[in-house]
Amino acid sequence: MNVRHSTAACRFALSCLAMGGLIACAPHYDSNAPALRTGYTCCNLHFEDDWISDGNYGENPFIAAGTPVKVYGYSGDRAYAEVGGRKMRLGHDYGRKEETLQQWIEKIVVTKDPKIPLAAFPPEVREAIRAGKVSEGMTKEQVIMAVGYPPTSETPSLDAPVWNYWLSSFDRYQLIWDKRGRMRVSADPGVKARVVYSPGK
Known part of the structure; x- marks a missing residue:
């Protein structure tokens, strides 16, 4: 694993443990650190609270295509990012057998503004x-x-x-x-x- 990825994941885990557990923990990262990937949302991405899933259920509200994104960390099957200035978790929930988390992130965070x-x-x-x-x-x-x-x-x-x-x-x-x-x-x-x-x- 990339050292920067590992460090970000460790900071996240420690902050969650300090709050009493990992399950309900909000995303945490150092937004002053260099982003691991920057770009734009490829498309309209549906979300629930602070969670964007690869399931992308259409009944949920969405963040518009072309919204600026900065990805700051990876942990397990999720990434931590700022999407339009808002802290979000990006969850690779369904397609894990077909592609890696990083491959999914590269699809949804594109370098050219759509x-x-x-x-x-x-x-x-x-x-x-x-x-x-x-x-x-x-x-x-x-x-x-x-x-x-x-x-x-x-x-x-x-x-x-x-x-x-x-x-x-x-x-x-x-x-x-x-x-x-x-x-x-x-x-x-x-x-x-x-x-x-x-x-x-």
């Missing part, structure tokens, strides 16, 4: 992405920007013809890709109404 390509998309696509929803006919790049990467535990490859997503642990939807790389949404009507962008709603 707001630059976003500005060149058609107006309706831009609006859908800003609303955190998909629009049938989107490209893979546009879908990822709107709803994030599908969890690799269920969609190991982006070359798969079907991508699996969840609004919650109970509500699932699928994006089905044609040979031209365009997609359509498959879901129960209630779920589909919540994930597909409709202008004015």
Whole structure:
């Protein structure tokens, strides 16, 4: 393990033990130390309290694509970061067999600001992405920007013809890709109404 990673993890563990346990401990790091990775959120990342998971449940609020990120430490299957100036934990919860934590972080913390390509998309696509929803006919790049990467535990490859997503642990939807790389949404009507962008709603 990288010495800086190990030191950050030790500081985190000691601060949690001093507070009486690891489970409910808030993220702690020295924001004056050099960041291990800096960049921008690749896409809209859903969160709960201070937790961003690779499950990326669509029912949760999201941090917009292009938000500045600084990653300060790694411990187990989580990273500790500032996202838009806010302390957050990034949890690699589901895709551990398919990719490492660092590989996942490299996917979601990108060096090129996605707001630059976003500005060149058609107006309706831009609006859908800003609303955190998909629009049938989107490209893979546009879908990822709107709803994030599908969890690799269920969609190991982006070359798969079907991508699996969840609004919650109970509500699932699928994006089905044609040979031209365009997609359509498959879901129960209630779920589909919540994930597909409709202008004015």
